[in-house]
Amino acid sequence: MNVRLEVCPMYSYSKINSYFNCPLMFKYRYVDRVKVERFEGIEAFLGKRVHETLEKLYSDLKRQKVNSASDLRTYYEDRWETKYSDDVRIVKKGFCRDNYLSMGRKYIADYYKKNFPFTSSTTVSLEQKVNLKLDGHSIVGYIDRLAICEKDSAYEIHDYKTSGSLPPQAVLQRDEQLSLYALAVRNMYDDAKKIRVVWHYLAFNKEFGYLRSEKELEDVSNSMIRKIGIIEDAVKEGDFLPNASALCSWCEFQKICPVHKHKFSAENEKSKVYGSGVELVDKYALLKVRQRAITDEMDDVRDALIDYCSKNGMGAVEGGEYVAKVSESKDVKYPRAGDTKRKELEDYLRKANLWDKVVGLDVFALRRVLKETLLDNRVADKIRGFGSEEISHKVSLRKRKEGE
Numbered sequence: 227m228n229v230r231l232e233v234c235p236m237y238s239y240s241k242i243n244s245y246f247n248c249p250l251m252f253k254y255r256y257v258d259r260v261k262v263e264r265f266e267g268i269e270a271f272l273g274k275r276v277h278e279t280l281e282k283l284y285s286d287l288k289r290q291k292v293n294s295a296s297d298l299r300t301y302y303e304d305r306w307e308t309k310y311s312d313d314v315r316i317v318k319k320g321f322c323r324d325n326y327l328s329m330g331r332k333y334i335a336d337y338y339k340k341n342f343p344f345t346s347s348t349t350v351s352l353e354q355k356v357n358l359k360l361d362g363h364s365i366v367g368y369i370d371r372l373a374i375c376e377k378d379s380a381y382e383i384h385d386y387k388t389s390g391s392l393p394p395q396a397v398l399q400r401d402e403q404l405s406l407y408a409l410a411v412r413n414m415y416d417d418a419k420k421i422r423v424v425w426h427y428l429a430f431n432k433e434f435g436y437l438r439s440e441k442e443l444e445d446v447s448n449s450m451i452r453k454i455g456i457i458e459d460a461v462k463e464g465d466f467l468p469n470a471s472a473l474c475s476w477c478e479f480q481k482i483c484p485v486h487k488h489k490f491s492a493e494n495e496k497s498k499v500y501g502s503g504v505e506l507v508d509k510y511a512l513l514k515v516r517q518r519a520i521t522d523e524m525d526d527v528r529d530a531l532i533d534y535c536s537k538n539g540m541g542a543v544e545g546g547e548y549v550a551k552v553s554e555s556k557d558v559k560y561p562r563a564g565d566t567k568r569k570e571l572e573d574y575l576r577k578a579n580l581w582d583k584v585v586g587l588d589v590f591a592l593r594r595v596l597k598e599t600l601l602d603n604r605v606a607d608k609i610r611g612f613g614s615e616e617i618s619h620k621v622s623l624r625k626r627k628e629g630e
């Protein structure tokens with residue numbers, strides 16, 4: 227792959243944001259400029275058609291033409307049919323193009339009803355390109371609709387969202403994209419003393435608007451300069467790690483991305499014995515599940531065998547081809563690390579000058595001390611008092627001998 231460590235000095239909010247979503251995607255797209263087959267997701271397709279329809283609504287309004295709700299619906303459907311092709315990809319399982327077509331119809335109908343007769347603001351421009359200069363960098367962007375509010379004469383930056391999720395208001399209050407555009411608008415118009423950013427979440431028929439203060443605009447300016455600095459350092463260092471997330475489903479670089487490429491190469495690199503990489507993983511996972519089930523079943527049968535021998539006073543049981551020998555042993559266990567009794571035992575051994583002999587409470591050394599050292603009975607009993615007797619069983623199998 228031809229790596230060109232240079233980056234176009236022109237930025238956009240989505241370009242900056244893409245680095246912070248996934249540095250590797252940023253590298254593929256803007257540094258290496260990898261040419262891949264790009265696909266358009268149905269969500270983006272729907273967004274474009276809805277934007278075009280609202281653009282028509284306001285563009286016609288500027289010429290004093292008020293479209294009816296049904297005019298808009300027809301326009302939307304025409305645009306959909308003209309532009310739709312089989313290349314539009316539907317990622318979400320269980321949905322078809324008609325679901326998305328209907329979603330767009332609803333968004334437009336709800337917006338129309340809520341905002342008719344569209345007199346709360348005067349449209350200045352639609353799809354307005356802005357170009358902001360920040361610390362020697364250029365940031366370009368497009369405002370869906372720039373308007374002036376009838377009530378307080380604030381400049382309004384309207385953004386139409388067709389996303390199926392509604393961000394918390396705190397996220398919108400901190401949003402940097404529209405604040406950047408607000409900075410650009412302040413530079414464009416001397417009378418832009420008040421600037422409001424407005425989101426229309428069409429899927430929820432909700433509108434959120436916030437005035438942006440001078441301090442907020444200054445903060446976003448500093449934040450963008452800092453982010454661009456981070457990106458330019460990464461470009462210099464060649465430091466672009468993948469950041470896998472839900473966004474991967476819409477990433478056009480999955481086939482070359484180290485996180486996802488196995489999904490595409492597995493079919494071509496079949497293992498001779500078990501098949502593709504995917505099949506290997508599935509087989510291994512299945513065997514692990516079976517192994518767990520077999521271990522559990524073996525424990526149950528072993529317990530039943532021990533129980534059977536115990537009830538019948540037997541030490542071995544003969545099967546068809548094997549003999550199972552069940553032996554019982556008694557052992558004294560001392561408190562383990564973390565057990566409250568353990569500290570007490572350690573203190574006692576130190577007090578009895580036995581600590582060095584048991585080498586930091588090695589239980590084997592402790593047993594040896596109890597067995598081999600001539601201890602005062604009181605001391606020995608006290609130490610034994612910390613122990614508890616446990617019975618354990620051993621089950622061993624051997625093949626039956628001929629004639630047995």
Ligand code: SF4
Nearest residue numbers: 248251468474477483
């Ligand atoms: S597939 Fe995911 S991890 Fe890989 S480059 Fe794309 S967004 Fe990043």
